[in-house]
Amino acid sequence: MTVRVVIVDDHDVIRVGVRESLEDDIVVVGEGRDVESAIVAVKEAKPDVVILDVHLPGGTGGGALDVLAEILGGANAPKVLALSVSDAADDVVAVVRAGARGYVTKSISGPDLSDAVRRVASGDAVFSPRLAGFVLDAFNAAGGEVAQADEDLNSLTEREQEVMRLIARGYTYREVGEKLFISIKTVETHVGKVLHKLQLSNRHELARWAAQRRIV
């Protein structure tokens, strides 16, 4: 199954680089260089996945957040994979809370990026080690906070913390599964739940990061 993607980045060099590093089953159907052209490209090409740079010129100054506000929410809205060079927690968390289903850094290798795109296209979440680190930080995993119930949005369960720790240590989903003696599907489920919590939790660390980027 081929995956149709739109690449949004304000640097020509990065767009070309991403386009060339993607594997053959991923087809680039459009490109955007700022908020406005990104929205047009997505509306026209109706891709499966949008590879979206976090910092973009144009719009109301919110960068990727402006694009997300416009392209998500429809019946067949594309999935979004955020791409950035930024290390700042507020950048990363803001785009995820605005609806991105994954976050990878621009230093990612071609095959890994292709993997991430396929994963996002199939509805799963993609966590880079850094995002996993932010999540553990935000949910105070190092401080020993553990969710008492699965539905608790404001802390992670023990299993979710284990999965996040292994991802932060550089394990792939498959390796996480082998290490914890669970299937790769179960790993995906855990990651999906963490994504859900990350997007909906009202923990003050998350709210603060989000507020720094003017979204809630």
Place this chain on the structure above:
Amino acid sequence: MVCDDKDVTESVRVARPLRREADASTWWRGLVGGMMIALALALLARRRGVDEVSAWALPAIVFVIALILVWSPLDSAVQTDARRPDVVSLFSRDAWARVVVGVLLAIGSMIWFAQWDFHGHPLTRAIVVPIVAVTGFVLVPAPWWTRLIRQVAVEREQRVREFERAEIAAHLHDSVMQTLTLIRAKANEPDTVARLARAQERDLRAYLYQGRRSEADSVATALAAAMSEVEDTHGVAIEVVSVGDAPTTDALRAAVKAAREAAMNAARHGSEPISVYAELTDDAYEVYVRDSGPGFDPLLVHKDRAGIRNSIIGRAARHGGTAIISSAPQSRTEVAITMPRKDER
């Protein structure tokens, strides 16, 4: 968002549908408000007598009309672009006329109100009339004042931004431009180019995400610095993720050094990507250094190879910590360093 898909395909401007909605409801609300005030006045007049009410109600109505006239040039400006409150440019001839008529009406209504004869309350009158007059004359130019104040603030903000921009440009010129020139000169030495690029990237990151703490204050910074040394020495990329932070005590520094040694080994014998994950809890500091193979059999490592034994395991052990190396041929190698934090407190 309160916009539907149809609006978006018509135009790509963000946030326009919201504004359109606000316009419609303002009219509607104004109309209802006006009708309710008229009704209230009519009821009041029926009960207290037309003369008594009209003596203050008519000047009040005239005054409100005056306010609407004086404020009206601003209203449109607020709606179109509140970020550029250029007061002077608002003035078309039409706006001038509105303001002049409005001010005259306001003065007239004040005088009219002052004529109102309170029945047998000269003291009340002496107090009420000046208060009403002062309030009235403050109200007329009020939005103009706030407008001017805001304009001054926006201008100051622009100046600050301009200053910052100049400073950033100067910094980029001194750092990035020089490095790019160097890279162009050394274009056929890939190792040098990669090292220059990495060093520049780190420098730029430090500049962009300022406010990081020193190595003594923050073990996360110390770990990141140690790993960038390894990156520079061996020309590899290392992804460092730290959770939790604290001042770097001797024990933590030993853990960082052991992790540095482990990363050195990973860079020498393993392959990229190399991941470093550090987590600081109340009880312990754990660092994991992981490469991507090809791995080795820990039992077959020669006894006289000092690297692992002394610099990783020994270093950790001297401060009461442990280091566990797990690896096997054809798999990834991971070094887990655990440093307890009991003696700190």
